[in-house]
Amino acid sequence: MRHFNGVIVVFERQMVRYWRHKLRWLVALVTPLFFLLFLSVGLKHIQLPGIEENYLVFSAPGIILMTVLFHSMFTGVELIFERQFGFLKETLIAPIPRWEAILGKVLGGAVIGLIQGILMTFVAILAGMPIISFLGVIKAFFFLFLTGMASTAIGVAFAVKIHDTQGFVLIVNLVLFPLFFLSGALFPFTTAPWWLKFLVQLNPITYGVEGTRAALTGIQQIGFVNCALVLFFFTVVVVWFSAKMFETVEE
Amino acid sequence: MSDFAIVSDAVTKRYNGFEALKGVSLRIPRGVVFGLLGPNGAGKTTLLSIFTTLKRANSGSVIVEGFDVQKEKYSVRKLQGVVFQDSSHDGELTAFENLFFHAKLYGMPSDKSRKKILDVLELVGLSDRKDDFVNTFSGGMRRRMEIARALVHEPKILYLDEPTTGLDPQTRNHLWEYLKNLRGTTTIVLTTHYMDEAEKLCDIIAVIDHGSIIAQGNSDDLKRIVGGEVILVRSSDNIIPVLKRSKFKCSVDKHNGIFEIRVDNAEKSIAKILRVLERAGVKISGVDVHRTTLEDVFLHLTGKSLREESPVDFETKSYTNLGRVN
Numbered sequence: 001m002r003h004f005n006g007v008i009v010v011f012e013r014q015m016v017r018y019w020r021h022k023l024r025w026l027v028a029l030v031t032p033l034f035f036l037l038f039l040s041v042g043l044k045h046i047q048l049p050g051i052e053e054n055y056l057v058f059s060a061p062g063i064i065l066m067t068v069l070f071h072s073m074f075t076g077v078e079l080i081f082e083r084q085f086g087f088l089k090e091t092l093i094a095p096i097p098r099w100e101a102i103l104g105k106v107l108g109g110a111v112i113g114l115i116q117g118i119l120m121t122f123v124a125i126l127a128g129m130p131i132i133s134f135l136g137v138i139k140a141f142f143f144l145f146l147t148g149m150a151s152t153a154i155g156v157a158f159a160v161k162i163h164d165t166q167g168f169v170l171i172v173n174l175v176l177f178p179l180f181f182l183s184g185a186l187f188p189f190t191t192a193p194w195w196l197k198f199l200v201q202l203n204p205i206t207y208g209v210e211g212t213r214a215a216l217t218g219i220q221q222i223g224f225v226n227c228a229l230v231l232f233f234f235t236v237v238v239v240w241f242s243a244k245m246f247e248t249v250e251e
Numbered sequence: 252m253s254d255f256a257i258v259s260d261a262v263t264k265r266y267n268g269f270e271a272l273k274g275v276s277l278r279i280p281r282g283v284v285f286g287l288l289g290p291n292g293a294g295k296t297t298l299l300s301i302f303t304t305l306k307r308a309n310s311g312s313v314i315v316e317g318f319d320v321q322k323e324k325y326s327v328r329k330l331q332g333v334v335f336q337d338s339s340h341d342g343e344l345t346a347f348e349n350l351f352f353h354a355k356l357y358g359m360p361s362d363k364s365r366k367k368i369l370d371v372l373e374l375v376g377l378s379d380r381k382d383d384f385v386n387t388f389s390g391g392m393r394r395r396m397e398i399a400r401a402l403v404h405e406p407k408i409l410y411l412d413e414p415t416t417g418l419d420p421q422t423r424n425h426l427w428e429y430l431k432n433l434r435g436t437t438t439i440v441l442t443t444h445y446m447d448e449a450e451k452l453c454d455i456i457a458v459i460d461h462g463s464i465i466a467q468g469n470s471d472d473l474k475r476i477v478g479g480e481v482i483l484v485r486s487s488d489n490i491i492p493v494l495k496r497s498k499f500k501c502s503v504d505k506h507n508g509i510f511e512i513r514v515d516n517a518e519k520s521i522a523k524i525l526r527v528l529e530r531a532g533v534k535i536s537g538v539d540v541h542r543t544t545l546e547d548v549f550l551h552l553t554g555k556s557l558r559e560e561s562p563v564d565f566e567t568k569s570y571t572n573l574g575r576v577n
């Protein structure tokens with residue numbers, strides 16, 4: 001148990017901070033709400049090729065996942081603040097391994113992302129996205145959580161290298177938008193041109209979107225187990241990578 | 252285990268080619284208050300960050316309580332408490348939370364840490380502000396909070412990088428008292444620009460400049476480097492033969508009608524000298540004493556002063572007026 005001490009402390013601190021800023025986080029939901037209410041609802045009656053369900057049902061899971069992806073990755077910015085305000089030193093010389101601190105941060109960022117995702121799921125259901133089963137919802141949350149972990153880890157890795165917030169926001173947006181638009185969240189990739197199809201299948205986030213969509217609505221373009229495996233593997237790799245990056249931090 | 256809490260051997264540190272530490276070797280006995288005195292940019296903070304495992308030395312070794320700071324980081328970290336020169340707290344947490352998370356990081360059980368946190372906050376006078384966000388604290392209060400934090404887990408070695416900068420005199424004295432009480436059980440390494448702090452608090456003082464230790468010892472040892480203190484006597488009589496006859500161990504010079512009597516320790520000699528002079532019937536119209544301060548030592552060693560301004564404190568004044576005799 002002693003070994004996870006650092007993980008727990010870092011995680012707990014982040015949760016305290018999240019709760020303190022809950023209003024700020026609620027406001028952050030406005031952007032994905034725009035997508036959900038104006039794009040998905042607006043295009044609700046568009047008929048997609050090869051998909052029986054309407055566009056709201058098709059796109060809502062991807063937008064929920066996008067919320068997690070964006071919000072988790074931006075928690076990485078906290079590392080930059082911690083460096084600027086000097087608090088990072090407190091973590092760096094604490095008698096805990098660096099990977100514990102990173103794991104704590106990644107879990108914290110993932111939980112924050114997940115909470116945001118759950119809130120979005122409620123809104124989507126209210127807006128008219130039917131869910132196939134309670135178990136499906138649980139499975140979807142599992143995908144959201146993994147995506148949150150991976151996304152936070154990427155954000156943290158950038159924050160290790162980029163020391164100013166403007167730079168961080170710039171770079172992270174540069175990464176997030178392709179990840180989102182090439183994830184098949186907004187269109188069925190099976191009927192897309194070959195190059196787009198290729199890029200979408202290369203994007204690990206696609207497997208998160210697909211898994212979430214399958215779990216929530218039953219629409220399936222890639223096998224569910226494959227989605228889970230790819231996303232899980234991807235998450236492990238990026239978390240490991242960001243822990244390695246954090247090892248190199250001196251101050 | 253040796254009697255030394257910290258043994259450093261030829262520690263060097265370079266920042267992009269600039270040599271901030273040029274082979275620092277120190278032996279810090281267990282349980283003492285050790286002061287690092289040096290001007291801005293001397294390398295004090297750099298040395299502490301190597302001792303505390305925050306930075307890696309380019310060469311040399313540091314052993315803290317038997318543990319190598321590079322190979323046995325966690326063991327070293329567990330037994331130290333650190334107050335950094337710059338702030339290192341989370342302003343969006345309360346003082347209590349800052350300390351509570353710290354205690355947890357150091358593996359303290361909650362019930363024990365709660366009590367201890369209240370104690371150390373009491374010590375730095377922040378009990379009534381414990382549930383306020385640190386963002387709402389003044390600079391000095393934040394500093395006090397960080398000092399309290401470094402004490403929570405009862406470290407065996409306490410590092411304080413300019414701990415009293417920005418503290419009001421009352422809090423400084425309070426802190427000094429506390430640190431003195433820790434002497435013997437805790438090894439304290441502090442850096443300071445303040446002479447009075449080094450004098451009153453430190454058992455051993457090392458003077459560092461340009462990344463090298465240039466002198467070391469207790470404050471009396473260091474003062475001897477300058478070569479004694481001066482008693483100034485204003486008199487129209489010639490006191491030189493009088494003192495020669497008395498065989499008192501001193502040397503005398505006359506400048507602008509004032510006799511400068513150079514002795515090892517002015518405080519101890521002055522009464523005796525005055526008695527000798529008076530017995531000889533010398534008419535004294537004024538007496539002044541120039542006690543050697545660490546400032547003088549520093550000036551002597553490096554040719555520059557430690558600090559432009561010192562805090563107002565009677566101890567730091569170079570001339571102590573003992574009043575007029577006669």
Ligand SMILES: Nc1ncnc2c1ncn2[C@@H]1O[C@H](COP(=O)(O)OP(=O)(O)OP(=O)(O)O)[C@@H](O)[C@H]1O
Pocket residue numbers: 266267269271289290291292293294295296297298336
């Ligand atoms: N991160 C860094 N990168 C480059 N140079 C540095 C860095 N940190 C310190 N230095 C340089 O190393 C030297 C020693 O700095 P250090 O902070 O150890 O001095 P100090 O004795 O603590 O000074 P002060 O009394 O101002 O706190 C200085 O010349 C400084 O410019």
Ligand SMILES: [Mg+2]
Pocket residue numbers: 295296297336412
């Ligand atoms: Mg310094």
